[in-house]
Amino acid sequence: MPEFLKVKTAEEILEVIENIAPLSAQTVSVQEASGRVLSEEVKAPEPVPHFARSTMDGYAVRARDTFGAGESLPALLEVIGEVAMGQGAQVAVRPGTAVAIPTGGALPEGADAVVMVEYTQPLDETAIEVTRPVAPGDNVLGIGDDVAAGEKVLERGWKLRPQDVGLLAAMGMEEVRVFRRPRVAVVSTGDEIVPPETRSLPPGKIRDINTYVVAAQVAEAGGQVGTVRVVADDLDALEAVCREALAGHDVVILSGGSSVGIRDFTIRVLERFPGSELLAHGVAIRPGKPTILARLGEKVLWGLPGQPASAMIVFTAFVRPSLLRLQGVEGVQELETNVRRAELAQNIPSVHGRADYVRVRLTRHKGRLAAEPVFGKSAMISTLSKADGYVIVPEHVEGLEAGSLVHVHLFSTP
Amino acid sequence: MPEFLKVKTAEEILEVIENIAPLSAQTVSVQEASGRVLSEEVKAPEPVPHFARSTMDGYAVRARDTFGAGESLPALLEVIGEVAMGQGAQVAVRPGTAVAIPTGGALPEGADAVVMVEYTQPLDETAIEVTRPVAPGDNVLGIGDDVAAGEKVLERGWKLRPQDVGLLAAMGMEEVRVFRRPRVAVVSTGDEIVPPETRSLPPGKIRDINTYVVAAQVAEAGGQVGTVRVVADDLDALEAVCREALAGHDVVILSGGSSVGIRDFTIRVLERFPGSELLAHGVAIRPGKPTILARLGEKVLWGLPGQPASAMIVFTAFVRPSLLRLQGVEGVQELETNVRRAELAQNIPSVHGRADYVRVRLTRHKGRLAAEPVFGKSAMISTLSKADGYVIVPEHVEGLEAGSLVHVHLFSTP
Secondary structure, three states, rough: OOOOOOOOOHHHHHHHHHHHOOEEEEEHHHHHHOOOOOOOOOOOOOOOOOOEEEEOOOEEEHHHEEEOOOOOOOOOOEEEEEEEOOOOOOOOOOEEEEEEOOOOOOOOOOEEEEEHHEEEEEOOOOOEEEEOOOOOOEEEEOOOOOOOOOOEOOOOOEEOOOHEEEEEEEEOOEEEEOOOOHHHHHHEEOEEEEOOOOOOOOOOEEEEEHHHHHHHHHHHHEEEEEEEEEEOOHHHHHHHHHHHHHHHHEEEEOOOOHHHHHHHHHHHHOOOOOOOOEEEEEEEEEOOOEEEEEEEEEEEEEEEEOOHHHHHHHHHHHHHHHHHHOOOOHHHOOOOOOEEEEEEEEOOOOOOOOEEEEEEEEEOOEEEEEEOOOOOOOOOOOOHHHHOOOEEEOOOOOOOOOOOOOEEEEOOOO | OOOOOOOOOOOHHHHHHHHOOOOOEEEEEEOOOOEEOOOOOOEOOOEEEOOOOOOOOOOEHHHHHOOOOOOOEEEEEEEEEOOOOOOOOOOOOOOOOEEOOOOOOOOOOOEEEEEEHHHHEEEEOOOOEEEOOOOOOOOOOOOOOOOOOOOEEEEOOOEEOOOOOOOOHHHHOOOOOOOOOOOEEEEEOOEEEOOOOOOEEEEEEEEOOOOHHHHHHHHHHHOOEEEEEEEEEOOHHHHHHHHHHHHHEEEEEEEOOOOOOHHHHHHHHHHOOOOEEEEEEEEEEOOOOOOOEEEEEEEEEEEEOOHHHHHHHHHHHHHHHHHHHOOOOOOOOOOOOHHHHHHHOEEEEEOOOEEOOOOOEEEEOOEEEEEEEEEOOOEEEEHHHHHOEEEEEEEOOOOOOOOOOEEEEEOOOO
């Protein structure tokens, strides 16, 4: 068996991810909808506002009664009432009259504009002078001026933000259709790996790091963490865990030990699942080469390298976009939400002919972002904790120079 | 009573926020710690790794046995055993011998370096030639090389990211001390406001938007949304709601109706709470002037303008930093997490003498970010949903020119 069966470039993997279909849709309450992705467009069920509202404190008038009004020749209007906040207007505006109205108040019948209080002078208890003319519609938000009934307000695939939730609430919507969030199983494999809660470490064993890091990254990417397991490098044990994980989850993320054999284990387990489709076995980046992407029907299986730094880079570059895509986010290739531009603080050497993903730390210097390469053995967790993300030295480039502007891909949403 | 009692600039309000003390500390499990802020520094309870590990596949050797080795004159070593993954080495390396070792394997006694398999040639079943010398420590991660026992690894005030959680797990930590997250009550006031779930709107009434938007923003900022209420503009009712909210929450966020009287209501309610301290009444920005910030003992009360756009701007500019500060985040003034640099797509006119916060939409054009001003009446919710954030036109600047580089403050974490 060749070491890697289907090596792909980063671009090719992202193209595969782009073609993953979103999960099924579900109905959620509008209060819980922020951060979710619409599975169908939203049309306004009713107009907003549903009555003509004043946008200023002042007087509701017939605009024509103010035509030609000015400081030297004000228009004289009789004040015949007042609109109370939150109530329908009790009195209609007739020619030559005005009704006091607060911001947000309902425009009385007969009125077609509001004169701001600043441009009026009380003459006596029941009369005002208007010193500036208004046109029909001035300082009024008419029925449907904000949102017309039936208007398409949000697109399928739109990720709802707090302000969108406000818009849905304004239209009286209580529920909305969104794509499901993926349920994700996180599995670490390796004979040397023991659960992190192991108090006293047996000889040769280390605590698992990847389940904790991957689970936290899954949650940040909107996934729902389900089963979290550590298993030894045993083909039958791994198959059993995968079978159970695939049954109850949309995505299974394995991270392998660092030895060569583990990758074969994942491939051999996949062979035991009829209909499984190996989409990538090997990706042409460093670190991160031993990455596996497979589909089993509607389910997605990722195999990540065992080194925590490699696993975190591959998660950020590929697994996160795949989880977003399953939630219905469009155009994951163009996603720039977790990318920052920064000035490289130091030269990064690189070997021509492979894409290097180099860990960097972001620092702020006089309001500008700088990216400092974090060097150190990739087996180290302390250097990973010192890094905020990575910069990519492309395949055909031999290193990056200090002072150049780079894109930093963040491991985590700040 | 003057309209605004204590008008502050944006900078002054941020300084007040900077001085808010974090909430008390609590213990959380490491699995739940991502996104939380450390209330005390973390020192390594044990070294990582706790045994010397190979970082390569190869042979554990005594470095001196390889000195002078080369292609033309390889060093000859007897292979006396193999280290199994996840187990202590069963055999010690003596002069002239080597032990096969996988990446991550435990270095046997007597060995002080690992020769990569690439620089060896099998001679027969029990012997190898080494074609490159190694120095002591080469390809080995010694005890505590990653993290020394007792070393300070993370500072008080550090916001934990997935990679930091990995570091805690590696050190065998199961729990960690973090600052509490604020419990936040969200209250909308206004005679014209009805709960969003109201099916058929009575005359003059509109659905509340702010509780939904503010609650979603609170959750994004790491706060825990508790009571959510809509109350009428009634002094006694507002006092009762505030009293209850203050009893069970760390922060109360009121958003007022749009009429002038509401602001006074909040002030008058505050006067009924002995020991309440008015920190700001009015902030010199537009929109957002009618903003109130008060402390009642350890509790924080915000009064936001009733217009959804104004409330969202004030939340983003001031309330969010205050919630982060309560969670122990340091230097909220320098926070740039939700700021993007973009090119202004259109001129923004502004009046000299006040800081204008202008809503903009972010668009991507050939990989570059552009900020398009969103104009429209501030009472509109549809224009708020079209905006991603705001740019600030400072007090002493008369507008911004198209093409200039601006900072966009995002309403929401993307």
